[in-house]
Amino acid sequence: MLNKTGLEDLKALAQPKPLLDRRGWALFLGVGFVLIVLVPLFNLLPGTGSALHLPGYLIPLLGKYACYAILALSLDLVWGYAGILSLGHGAFFALGGYAMGMYLMRQIGTRGVYGHPELPDFMVFLNWKELPWYWYGFEHFPFALLMVFLVPGLLALVLGWFAFRSRVTGVYISIVTQAMTFALLLAFFRNDMGFGGNNGLTDFKDILGFPVQAPETRIGLYVASVLSLGLCFLLCRFVTRSKLGRVLLAVRDAESRVRFLGYSPTSAKLFAFVLSALLAGLAGALYVPQVGIINPSEFSPANSIEIAIWVAVGGRGTLYGAVLGGVLINLVKTWLTGAAPELWLFVLGALFVASTLLFPKGIVGLVGQWQAWRAERRSYQSAAPTEKAAE
Numbered sequence: 001m002l003n004k005t006g007l008e009d010l011k012a013l014a015q016p017k018p019l020l021d022r023r024g025w026a027l028f029l030g031v032g033f034v035l036i037v038l039v040p041l042f043n044l045l046p047g048t049g050s051a052l053h054l055p056g057y058l059i060p061l062l063g064k065y066a067c068y069a070i071l072a073l074s075l076d077l078v079w080g081y082a083g084i085l086s087l088g089h090g091a092f093f094a095l096g097g098y099a100m101g102m103y104l105m106r107q108i109g110t111r112g113v114y115g116h117p118e119l120p121d122f123m124v125f126l127n128w129k130e131l132p133w134y135w136y137g138f139e140h141f142p143f144a145l146l147m148v149f150l151v152p153g154l155l156a157l158v159l160g161w162f163a164f165r166s167r168v169t170g171v172y173i174s175i176v177t178q179a180m181t182f183a184l185l186l187a188f189f190r191n192d193m194g195f196g197g198n199n200g201l202t203d204f205k206d207i208l209g210f211p212v213q214a215p216e217t218r219i220g221l222y223v224a225s226v227l228s229l230g231l232c233f234l235l236c237r238f239v240t241r242s243k244l245g246r247v248l249l250a251v252r253d254a255e256s257r258v259r260f261l262g263y264s265p266t267s268a269k270l271f272a273f274v275l276s277a278l279l280a281g282l283a284g285a286l287y288v289p290q291v292g293i294i295n296p297s298e299f300s301p302a303n304s305i306e307i308a309i310w311v312a313v314g315g316r317g318t319l320y321g322a323v324l325g326g327v328l329i330n331l332v333k334t335w336l337t338g339a340a341p342e343l344w345l346f347v348l349g350a351l352f353v354a355s356t357l358l359f360p361k362g363i364v365g366l367v368g369q370w371q372a373w374r375a376e377r378r379s380y381q382s383a384a385p386t387e388k389a390a391e
Contacts, residue, residue, distance in 0.1 A: 028233075032226070032230055036223055039059075039062065039222075040223065043055075043058075043215075056218070059222050060290040060291070063222035063225040063290045064225075066225035066228070067283045068283070068326040069323040070229050070279055070280075070282060072310045072311050073229075073232055073233060073326075074232075074275075074276040074280040075276065075307050075322070076236075076311045076318070076319055076321070077240070078276045079311060079316060080317030081272065081317055082273075083169075083252030084169075084269060085171075085173070086174070087178040087181065088180050088181045088304055090301070090307060091181040091184050091304070092152035092156065092277040093283055094188075094296075096149075097285060099148045099151055099284075100284070100288045100289065101294040102135060102144065103138045103140075103141060103207075104201070104205075104207060105204070107139070107204070108121075108203065108206075112203070120201070141208060149282070152280060152281035152284075153274050155180075156276070156277030156278075157270070157274050160270045161270060164266045164269045164270055164273075177304070181301050182299075188296040188299060200293060200295025200296060201288075202293040202294075202295075212292070221289055222290070228282060229323070233320070244268060250263075251265045251268055284298070309325075309329065310322065310329050311326075311362075312325070312355045313351050313352070313362055315361055315362030316361075321362050321363065324364065325363070332347070
């Protein structure tokens with residue numbers, strides 16, 4: 001039998017939780033204001049000689065970091081909350097990027113090197129006679145946007161349905177997703193697949209009628225990436241704070257007990273897996289026009305492993321820790337690959353080992369432990385004079 005306190009605790013757990021508290025909303029809106037309003041203003045208004053001027057090359061770089069943060073969020077949703085360590089999220093990211101790249105290639109038209117009105121340059125070079133059927137419709141942005149979500153989502157649905165229905169868990173689901181990524185890598189390297197082979201898709205001209213290289217377009221893509229990051233964070237926060245989120249946590253910690261209580265772990269995991277694939281596809285679609293290329297290297301299994309390191313270092317199962325890890329590690333990567341490129345892989349491996357052995361809860365967990373230590377110390381210091389007076 002539960003006592004009164006136990007019943008109150010259960011009722012509190014059953015109540016829906018707000019997305020963010022007042023402090024959280026203030027931080028969320030404050031960061032959003034800086035990234036969406038101040039960053040573009042510092043790029044556009046001050047002169048190039050001003051100390052407040054933000055160089056133009058930083059805008060797509062920051063937009064790329066926002067895309068990486070969305071990708072980290074997508075993995076944290078399934079790994080941090082459902083316990084599914086997917087090593088295939090790089091594939092969902094790349095598929096969304098290829099869908100956007102196909103749209104951008106169809107916008108080139110006769111401005112390509114060979115001037116063909118329909119066929120991209122690589123198809124003309126390989127002596128293709130007509131456009132493959134799976135390229136039809138990509139001249140329209142709404143169709144391309146649909147494919148950005150549909151292709152990764154459908155792949156995740158099929159893979160997840162077979163895997164979770166067969167109760168494939170633990171390291172085995174990691175192996176399955178990594179094998180899928182490697183298979184796609186080999187397939188997209190082939191010239192006869194019709195996706196540009198080793199060179200991929202590049203030389204983009206326009207997006208929605210705006211020149212891709214124009215400063216105003218780059219700022220628009222950056223703002224779209226940051227807005228998407230904020231919306232994806234709120235969506236993931238909504239899912240994880242809902243009853244479904246609590247079921248996912250229960251599945252992560254004790255799947256057999258969840259099944260015994262009458263819930264369906266398969267449905268919960270499949271929903272989270274498909275949603276995470278959709279977010280990864282969106283990140284890839286926003287990434288491609290900002291970097292100007294998409295090729296099969298994005299399918300590399302090493303990329304998917306790196307995403308897992310972002311989440312582990314930032315703090316698994318926290319969402320904002322995943323965002324922090326995705327941005328912070330890529331900042332270090334950008335600096336280190338320029339200063340000492342031969343050291344980057346060693347630093348990345350050391351970060352993963354350190355996050356596993358020294359701070360398993362990531363940077364967010366370290367901050368939480370430090371705050372708890374400070375609160376305990378203040379409590380002890382305030383209690384000490386009282387004890388002395390009592391003596």
